[in-house]
Amino acid sequence: MAAIAEAEVRAALAGITDPRSGTDIIARNMVSGLVIKDRNVGFAIEIDPADGEAMEPVRQAAEAAVRALPGVSSVTAVLTAHNNAPAAQRAAPPQAAAPQEKRDLAPDVKWIVAVASGKGGVGKSTTAANLALALAGLGLDIGLLDADIYGPSMPRMLGIKGKPQPLPDKRIAPMENYGIKAMSIGFLVDEETPMIWRGPMVMGALEQMLRDVEWGALDILVVDMPPGTGDAQLTMAQRVPLAGAVIVSTPQDIALLDARKGLNMFKKVDVPVLGIVENMSTFVCPNCGHQTDIFGHGGARAEAERLGCDFLGEIPLEMAIRVTSDAGKPIVIDQPDSPYAAAYRAIAAAVVAKLTGEPARAAPQIIVD
Numbered sequence: 345m346a347a348i349a350e351a352e353v354r355a356a357l358a359g360i361t362d363p364r365s366g367t368d369i370i371a372r373n374m375v376s377g378l379v380i381k382d383r384n385v386g387f388a389i390e391i392d393p394a395d396g397e398a399m400e401p402v403r404q405a406a407e408a409a410v411r412a413l414p415g416v417s418s419v420t421a422v423l424t425a426h427n428n429a430p431a432a433q434r435a436a437p438p439q440a441a442a443p444q445e446k447r448d449l450a451p452d453v454k455w456i457v458a459v460a461s462g463k464g465g466v467g468k469s470t471t472a473a474n475l476a477l478a479l480a481g482l483g484l485d486i487g488l489l490d491a492d493i494y495g496p497s498m499p500r501m502l503g504i505k506g507k508p509q510p511l512p513d514k515r516i517a518p519m520e521n522y523g524i525k526a527m528s529i530g531f532l533v534d535e536e537t538p539m540i541w542r543g544p545m546v547m548g549a550l551e552q553m554l555r556d557v558e559w560g561a562l563d564i565l566v567v568d569m570p571p572g573t574g575d576a577q578l579t580m581a582q583r584v585p586l587a588g589a590v591i592v593s594t595p596q597d598i599a600l601l602d603a604r605k606g607l608n609m610f611k612k613v614d615v616p617v618l619g620i621v622e623n624m625s626t627f628v629c630p631n632c633g634h635q636t637d638i639f640g641h642g643g644a645r646a647e648a649e650r651l652g653c654d655f656l657g658e659i660p661l662e663m664a665i666r667v668t669s670d671a672g673k674p675i676v677i678d679q680p681d682s683p684y685a686a687a688y689r690a691i692a693a694a695v696v697a698k699l700t701g702e703p704a705r706a707a708p709q710i711i712v713d
């Protein structure tokens with residue numbers, strides 16, 4: 345089936361009128377963070393917070409208009425209210441928050457590290473989960489924040505069921521498994537339920553998951569970013585006190601062009617890029633052990649060199665990596681002695697080395713009974 349084109353989605357949304365101005369929501373520049381993932385579409389409609397409930401019918405109409413497009417199976421539209429300025433005046437991405445304001449978001453976390461990708465489906469979430477678990481295996485206190493609000497996958501990947509518990513002072517306890525703390529919008533809503541968030545959203549949700557979750561003292565909070573480099577991602581990169589970013593890319597040239605966009609996005613907001621990970625790097629035949637470079641191996645390493653950033657390591661295309669994640673026990677935990685777990689541990693060690701400025705040490709093995 346033909347991929348859903350962004351232009352088609354925008355054209356459909358241009359048929360929706362903003363009741364306040366009488367102009368359509370595309371012309372008013374109210375649509376941001378448009379993400380198309382397979383047959384699923386997500387976007388935010390930026391509104392004046394005062395309009396709140398009055399805009400709910402607009403949100404519903406926008407969802408219905410996109411859902412009517414051929415090939416679309418689910419649509420998630422959220423209302424966001426960043427500030428009081430009319431949306432048209434907010435075409436430029438918001439300014440970075442003041443450093444102190446940023447720090448207040450997660451004061452007891454030493455380093456917040458974003459795992460990002462230029463586009464969806466490159467294995468960003470799989471890398472984020474295994475990286476977090478490998479970092480915990482180094483003896484660090486680790487949290488994993490699933491900021492991929494359009495397709496939260498951490499509840500499934502980490503095999504965590506149930507809902508986070510409310511704490512006094514309107515705070516919530518993070519979920520835990522395999523020795524790491526985790527928070528995801530997926531814990532708050534069913535995975536199958538299309539997510540409908542009213543009121544201040546997208547960035548608001550991320551800020552809440554940072555500020556209102558009792559993370560406690562952490563060495564590293566790994567943030568699984570939403571895919572892509574749109575406004576929503578840029579806002580996150582600006583507003584969250586990131587110590588650095590890891591860019592996940594497949595070796596395909598096209599993906600690498602996307603990876604470059606990710607790199608530039610972090611540069612723009614002065615977040616150091618810790619390096620690039622090449623995912624689905626090579627394919628090792630499970631029958632004969634022959635190694636095949638399906639997507640042309642080594643592209644990310646060469647690209648990293650060209651762009652003057654570090655190459656953190658490569659992860660092969662391996663069925664067990666997918667199967668273990670789908671089963672809720674990522675390969676770093678399920679098969680700690682495998683070369684794949686070792687590859688994630690090497691990347692974890694390289695990330696720590698970049699953060700501390702100390703050379704990478706050999707990572708200890710995690711033994712799970």
Ligand code: ADP
Pocket residue numbers: 461463464465466467468469470471497571623624625659660661662663665666667669670
């Ligand atoms: P993204 O977060 O970039 O959208 P995911 O982490 O959800 O990507 O991965 C997309 C799919 O590819 C998932 O089914 C996942 O299990 C699979 N996958 C990711 N990395 C690998 C790998 N190295 N080998 C095999 N399958 C992988």
